Amino acid sequence: MIPNFKTIVCSESRSGREFHRAGWIIVEPFTIIENGYIEVDKGFITGVHKGRPEEKCIDHGPGVLMPPLVNTHLHLELSALKGCLPFDKGFKIWVKTLLEKRETLGQEKLIKAAQNSVQDLVKSGNLYIGDISTLGIIKSIIEDSALNGVCFHEFLGSDIPPFFVQKNDSVSFSVSGHAPHTSSPQLLKALKQCSKSNGLPFSIHVAESDDESEFIHDKKGPWADFLTLRGIDWSSWEIGSKSPIAYINDMGLLDPLTIAVHVLNASDRDLEILSQSKAKVCVCPRSNQNLHGKLSDIEKILKVGIEPALGTDSLASCDSLNIFDEMAFVQTHYPMLDPAIIFSMGTINGARALGIDHLTGTLAKGKRAQFLYRPLKAKNKKELFQRTLSNE
Ligand SMILES: [Zn+2]
Incomplete structure (x- = not known):
């Protein structure tokens, strides 16, 4: 079954910072940000922050941004x-x-x-x-x-x-x-x-x-x-x-x-x-x-x-x-x-x-700006993982 989500791949040829916001961000499995945004430049992640950016951002919604599988x-x-x-x-x-x-x-x-x-x-x-x-x-x-x-x-x-x-x-x-x-x-x-x-x-x-x-x-x-x-x-x-x-x-x-x-x-x-x-x-x-x-x-x-x-x-x-x-x-x-x-x-x-953890595997600074957005609703981190893993 393919769950309801979208894949975001930021181009390396696009210069200028862009910001992707969501209700949750799984930066790494043990680092979760509630209500945060990812900062991207030239196809790579340059920062992950709590809150909303001051600049214009792409607001994906209340769901979760996570690394690709x-x-x-x-x-x-x-x-x-x-x-x-x-x-x-x-x-x-x-x-x-x-x-x-x-x-x-x-x-x-x-x-x-x-x-x-x-x-x-x-x-x-x-x-x-x-x-x-x-x-x-x-x-x-x-x-x-x-x-x-x-x-x-x-x-x-x-x-x-x-x-x-x-x-x-x-x-x-x-x-x-x-x-x-x-x-x-x-x-x-x-x-x-x-x-x-x-x-x-x-x-x-x-x-x-x-x-x-x-x-x-x-x-x-x-x-x-x-x-x-x-x-x-x-x-x-x-x-x-x-x-x-x-x-x-x-x-x-x-x-x-x-x-x-x-x-x-x-x-x-x-x-x-x-x-x-x-x-x-x-x-x-x-x-x-x-x-x-x-x-x-x-x-x-x-x-x-x-x-x-x-x-x-x-x-x-x-x-x-x-x-x-x-x-x-x-x-x-x-x-x-x-x-x-x-x-x-x-x-x-x-x-x-696979020796590619310098490029992907988490949404940490320095990795490729590729992420998945799932429009799920979660009250807390436990529910967030349960929903993410349940493939509903
Ligand atoms: Zn085999």
Whole structure:
């Protein structure tokens, strides 16, 4: 569902100060101004103040101005598979069906559906993304859109082709490894080395499924059979008697530029490893619920000092790519979480994970003047967050 709101993007080519007023401003999740205004010059925020400006201002109304949302992990190229895949037959069958259906659909349909998803993201205020593409067909779609963020070209298996990476202010290009149980350690190390040497984030799905944990720990199980069937030789991988998170840590993959996605099957020791490495974590609760029937322990993740970001994963495992929907789901399924923390997950934590927090994630001075206005009414800060997260 796309809530009732408007997106305001102030142009960098427009000089002269402008002022945007509203009943509420969520500057940062823990800094809320009641009855205030944002001062903008040349497309960037130059101040946020209480009260009304003396100069002429754009008065948006009694509702709330907030930063745009960040979807830290999604796969636009799988949008055409919405509603096509079985959730109830196990993860392995889901992956197998996904690969078969993606093949039969053809690139034209994948691209068309991805373009529609991009429009929905822009309309729903999700202006920043971390997109994962294995086929490499999404780059120009994102470049031609109003979306910003990081396009990760994803690799799996054991071949090590040449990689293309580029750091930009609008859309950066980096690489990602699919997962520890689908990619050789040589490939994963090469991908990490390439992204790190360019100061770019690296993304990897990890600790997502029971099959993955069994394979890495016991060197057998359904995933071992699946890999062998697909011709991937894993006999030299240094797996056994360890968790997927410990395995990628031993490989040197975890540092502040790595985004560990899912972190669903994680022990206390695994969370300690992630915390000590200062790696970023991105959880995808709706996708996890649909595919695995369980959820990450967000409270424990927070307790070890990790500030998790939110992703939706793809439309092959989730109903929408909208982080408003994901935050609403988190609010319902984690009632003990402070709503301000949930809002952080959908904004600043994602911006930090993608390395774009100097540009967005909050409405603080120096960030891009892009914000969302929602015409909701709230009597106090608690009600403000409840309404913002409820996606009403
Ligand atoms: Zn994913």
